[in-house]
Amino acid sequence: MTNDPVRIGFLGTGFIATYHSKSLKRGGAHIVRAGAYDPDADRAQAFCLASGHTMCASEDEVIASADAVYVCTWTSEHKRLVGKVIAAGKAVFCEKPLSPTLAEAEQLVSEVNASGVINQVGLVLRHAPSYLWARELIAEKKSGRVMNVVFRDDQFIPIQSYYASDWRKDASRAGAGTLLEHSIHDVDMLHFLIGTITDTSMRSHNFHGHPGIEDSVSATLQFANGAVGTLSSIWHDNLTRPSQRSVEIFCENRTITMRGHEWFGPVEWHDSDGVTGSLGADELLTRTEPLAYGASNADVAFVHAVSTNTAAYPDVNVALQAHRTVDAMYRSAVDQGRNVSISD
Numbered sequence: 001m002t003n004d005p006v007r008i009g010f011l012g013t014g015f016i017a018t019y020h021s022k023s024l025k026r027g028g029a030h031i032v033r034a035g036a037y038d039p040d041a042d043r044a045q046a047f048c049l050a051s052g053h054t055m056c057a058s059e060d061e062v063i064a065s066a067d068a069v070y071v072c073t074w075t076s077e078h079k080r081l082v083g084k085v086i087a088a089g090k091a092v093f094c095e096k097p098l099s100p101t102l103a104e105a106e107q108l109v110s111e112v113n114a115s116g117v118i119n120q121v122g123l124v125l126r127h128a129p130s131y132l133w134a135r136e137l138i139a140e141k142k143s144g145r146v147m148n149v150v151f152r153d154d155q156f157i158p159i160q161s162y163y164a165s166d167w168r169k170d171a172s173r174a175g176a177g178t179l180l181e182h183s184i185h186d187v188d189m190l191h192f193l194i195g196t197i198t199d200t201s202m203r204s205h206n207f208h209g210h211p212g213i214e215d216s217v218s219a220t221l222q223f224a225n226g227a228v229g230t231l232s233s234i235w236h237d238n239l240t241r242p243s244q245r246s247v248e249i250f251c252e253n254r255t256i257t258m259r260g261h262e263w264f265g266p267v268e269w270h271d272s273d274g275v276t277g278s279l280g281a282d283e284l285l286t287r288t289e290p291l292a293y294g295a296s297n298a299d300v301a302f303v304h305a306v307s308t309n310t311a312a313y314p315d316v317n318v319a320l321q322a323h324r325t326v327d328a329m330y331r332s333a334v335d336q337g338r339n340v341s342i343s344d
Contacts, residue, residue, distance in 0.1 A: 009066030012073035013038040013047035021051045027297035035065035074173040086115040095122040100175025102327040109316045120312035121319040124298040129288040130265045144252025149229035155243035157235035171212030183233035188322040196224040202329040
């Protein structure tokens with residue numbers, strides 16, 4: 001362990017980089033703000049002025065200035081940039097998804113594992129108090145077995161408004177649409193909450209007309225433990241509606257509902273003996289703090305892992321499971337909803 005602050009650099013300075021920068025500040029992470037680079041010089045300058053990072057002229061300059069680097073670019077750049085960071089022996093935080101395709105994601109994972117560097121992926125909901133508490137409720141013996149899960153995720157297509165991620169309508173940079181670019185979070189949470197997904201069938205459609213960018217999907221899921229479920233993911237144009245997740249989990253003796261803030265709940269449950277409960281906000285955070293890996297703030301957890309030279313979570317290996325499931329879902333959609341088995 002070291003008491004020295006961790007020098008943090010950023011490759012990419014758009015919406016998601018700003019999110020992580022603010023999260024580091026909000027969590028009180030013990031850091032020094034090192035270099036930042038973006039091919040859009042105006043965006044990089046605005047980010048650096050707001051955050052206190054130093055504007056750099058190249059990716060290599062950022063990497064040299066830092067102990068740990070956030071890769072927050074469009075998806076097709078992740079593999080190349082993660083490769084540069086690990087070649088320098090620096091810790092890396094890679095935004096999700098890892099890569100546009102499963103083959104590239106598997107190669108990225110292999111290279112990161114071979115390097116031995118501390119790494120974390122932006123599947124931040126694994127640190128969210130609401131999902132940590134839902135997982136505890138599922139695990140309680142009185143819940144019985146999980147029977148079914150209904151997971152719905154919708155947001156306005158993030159090429160507009162405050163997201164302004166114009167690259168997300170370009171399949172050469174994004175890889176695909178709402179499932180890969182957004183709901184890989186949801187697939188990861190389904191693994192986290194319910195268990196391994198073994199089979200899937202999915203249908204998808206493209207309403208906005210951006211080639212290769214699906215904006216409406218619906219999938220059925222079979223879990224190894226016998227549970228079944230559905231996942232719906234939508235990119236619409238209703239800018240008055242915030243990004244929302246709704247999750248209903250049906251166990252033999254307990255129903256768990258999550259419809260509020262995706263981080264702070266409330267999480268509600270109703271048991272077969274008539275007992276009901278609801279947990280949210282500060283109480284939820286307090287109850288789940290011992291359950292979080294490192295910290296409930298994913299960015300603080302990453303900094304802690306780097307400063308203590310311990311494994312970060314979730315890492316690229318966790319992310320790869322979600323990628324394999326997403327790949328199977330896309331293969332099913334191409335084949336008009338045919339059932340596809342997912343091999344480990």
